[in-house]
Amino acid sequence: MSTDNLIATDIRTVLEAAVPATDRVTVVNPAPETIVALVSTLEDHDSAPSVRLLSPEHALKQVMGDFLVASSAADLIDDGTLSLRVLDEQPVNSLVVTDDAVVSLVTATDAAAGLTTDDGEFVASTVAFYDDVWETASEFSLRTPPLSRVRSTLAAEISEDARADFDAVLDSLSTARSDDGGIDEVTISLLVAARNRELLYDISKWGEDVGLASKATFSRTKTQLEDKGLLDTEKVPIDVGRPRLRLLLGEQRLQDADADELADVAIELLSS
Template sequence: MASNLLDDNIEDILRTVLEDTDETLLVVNPSVTAIEELIDVAREVSDLPEIRLLGDESMLKDVMSDFILASNAADLIEEDALTLKLLEDENENSLLISSQRVVALVNVGDTVAGLTTDDADFVDVAYDAYTTTWEEASAFNLRTPPLSRVRSTLSEDIGEGVEDDFTGVLGSLQTARGDGDGLDEVTISLLVAAKNEVLLYDISKWGEDVGIASKATFSRTKTRLEDMGLIDTEKVPIDVGRPRLRLKFGDERLYEANTDQLASVAQNLLN
């Protein structure tokens, strides 16, 4: 069975396979890096095949805890370009399988190589076997809303300026997990709301409606940011009921920061 080295860069391997696959691509037991690169590359390929990803549940949960990656994955899911399912056997090889070829992803240190074969008999056996595995696998439930929906509803419900700031802050981040490596999506939403002096009620209602987090989560995060001096509030009387709270920055350094600097300034203040 003849095989050859497809490439030695995971991004280029994935791009080549996606662009050369006509209908369905099975992605079996990918690494964290492979999933991250797959989502990024898939956003750039114009004519995508149907991507069926079989991954370990705990690994998928960890990867999808990054709002940036998960919301982009959700966009692909909504476009019917991506489906996520759970792989029961953690000892499976990392494979890319189409009806034309099988690519084994081999990690050697920091290098990833794609060993590929287009032997028809072997490809047919592998494709049929993993298609059966796919059909029998349980779905992975991604609860993160699509980024396109987040942005459009934020613009419509809160304001275009807020959406511009939200997109700008996300663009300045590599990850949005809230674990020290980046701000989470609720914190980012509250910060851009404070920058634009939006009511807490409005931003938290939007966040709950679009599926980012509950109003209670927004309220708890607001309290934490307020206790740490990043956010301040002022009461706004309404005709009926308790006054509502307008969000404002609580630190002058946040007022002085450009949108692309806002995340790093806030992260420094949180640390």
């Protein structure tokens, strides 16, 4: 890693330069947008290092409420690239700490910078300090399943067409969360299932098995979408027991939409 100060128009560019390919890396107290950029950077890294992320719990919860970020982070955790632990005491600075340098991350409205020092004594002291912090910090429990597992099981247990539609919807979104006027992974799954005329039982069982949400959450969200006119259902008789429900898209605009338009139409309808 270069020990020059880093100045760029965005924090991702700073991280790309600050996070080396081989060193052990500890990222300390990053801003929420920096966590998002870090996950994206590691996803695209040709030879990603092992990164330890120390952050206050509230920042991790805020960022990991977005399915796009959380599911990608879960993949990185699964392959050993990323580890998450909780900072009990929040430091003043946001840092990238390697064996060779310490970078202080600074963001402004239209720029980002990494102020770098390679002073041997200071770096060694900082590395030792955060090694101790890491050892005593509690692990952050990320409940979101890895995106790769979500995609592969969706194809295997529902259909390849459903996975293709799911991918198209995710690719059309910058975030996937319901607390800011958007739609989350459960709503996306139900819309995709309805577009492919799948059974509520099948998609909710898949969602619970893969770790997206409980069957009760799927059922509750289905009812909310049905009340808003986005979903419809039809009964499908079975040999034993109550009929199951086939999911259908309700609004004509949803029925006419391509998969990559589904989210925008749904968000507009939900906000009206």
